Amino acid sequence: MKKYVFIFSAGTTVGFFAAHVIERLILHHVHTNDQNPFFKFTEFGLPSTQNVEYYRQYITSIDYARRIPSWTGYTLSRDMLLAKSFQPSSTRTRSEFKSECLKVPAQFRATNEDYFDSGWSRGHMAPAGDHKYGSQLALDETFILSANIVPQNLDNNGNYWYRIEQFARGLAKEFDFVHIITGPLFIPTDRKEMVSIRDEICLCFLRIAETIQS
Numbered sequence: 001m002k003k004y005v006f007i008f009s010a011g012t013t014v015g016f017f018a019a020h021v022i023e024r025l026i027l028h029h030v031h032t033n034d035q036n037p038f039f040k041f042t043e044f045g046l047p048s049t050q051n052v053e054y055y056r057q058y059i060t061s062i063d064y065a066r067r068i069p070s071w072t073g074y075t076l077s078r079d080m081l082l083a084k085s086f087q088p089s090s091t092r093t094r095s096e097f098k099s100e101c102l103k104v105p106a107q108f109r110a111t112n113e114d115y116f117d118s119g120w121s122r123g124h125m126a127p128a129g130d131h132k133y134g135s136q137l138a139l140d141e142t143f144i145l146s147a148n149i150v151p152q153n154l155d156n157n158g159n160y161w162y163r164i165e166q167f168a169r170g171l172a173k174e175f176d177f178v179h180i181i182t183g184p185l186f187i188p189t190d191r192k193e194m195v196s197i198r199d200e201i202c203l204c205f206l207r208i209a210e211t212i213q214s
Contacts, residue, residue, distance in 0.1 A: 040075040041179035056138035058126040067110040071183035072125040076172035090139040110145035123152030125182040127165045
């Protein structure tokens with residue numbers, strides 16, 4: 001049995017966009033022979049195929065213009081979270097936010113300097129808490145700025161968005177699998193003045209969780 005859970009942060013109604021994402025999942029249907037359990041969601045397709053990069057435990061589509069991910073995707077399972085072999089073996093205290101994304105040309109990479117004194121926090125799309133059950137390298141890859149980090153309001157990042165992450169993790173313990181797609185949303189606004197890329201901030205964030213019960 002499949003169930004879709006659409007979760008929004010920042011209180012903006014964007015149901016049309018969510019439906020569009022599901023439609024694109026069908027349009028860009030891809031198959032993979034990769035046995036990586038984190039990539040199981042690709043059986044249903046990808047939201048888009050532009051600048052797609054595969055990391056150890058998540059897949060991302062990088063927006064070169066904005067230097068942030070357009071979306072990230074991965075799968076969590078009950079066995080993955082509860083099995084002894086997947087008990088946390090890594091710690092985020094050894095991880096650092098980094099711009100060294102070798103797959104992205106230097107001029108299109110975000111840097112920590114982009115965030116310093118900006119008033120915005122560095123928010124994970126694929127949360128570090130979902131990727132601490134493997135190697136330290138896999139956890140470290142969730143801190144790559146251009147691949148998995150977007151500017152977020154600090155209150156949202158540490159409060160509402162954190163609760164959403166916890167909720168999705170709870171679904172993974174209740175169902176066999178949870179396929180998760182996460183990304184920023186840019187709501188069109190009627191602005192007459194010039195706006196730089198650095199000033200173009202995500203207004204809300206979408207997380208789609210598809211639960212599967214056998």
